[in-house]
Amino acid sequence: MERRSAAQLVFLRQMPAWVLPFVMAALLIAGLAVHGWLGAAALCLVAGFVGWLGYLSWPALTMPGRIGRVVLVACALGLAVFEAMR
Numbered sequence: 729m730e731r732r733s734a735a736q737l738v739f740l741r742q743m744p745a746w747v748l749p750f751v752m753a754a755l756l757i758a759g760l761a762v763h764g765w766l767g768a769a770a771l772c773l774v775a776g777f778v779g780w781l782g783y784l785s786w787p788a789l790t791m792p793g794r795i796g797r798v799v800l801v802a803c804a805l806g807l808a809v810f811e812a813m814r
Contacts, residue, residue: 733784752777759811768812775804 740748752774759771782789782797789797 730784733780737784759807763811763814765812767814768808771804771808771811775801775808778804 755770755774759767759769759774761767762770778797779801782794782801786794786797
């Protein structure tokens with residue numbers, strides 16, 4: 729998985745530093761503001777991205793870091809289910 733993700737990580741590294749936090753914040757705000765499947769999809773994108781980075785950094789994380797990543801992904805997916813049912 730690390731080798732398959734290398735090109736995407738290089739691409740993300742070459743972007744300006746403000747782009748990724750801006751896009752993630754926009755997706756999170758859109759996911760919370762827009763009701764229905766569109767908001768749920770935005771929250772799933774946030775959860776998927778955080779889960780992907782968590783998977784790649786899992787061996788280097790301490791136990792509190794691992795728990796934090798799992799809780800963050802679970803909360804984002806829980807919010808996505810809640811938004812999908814609104």
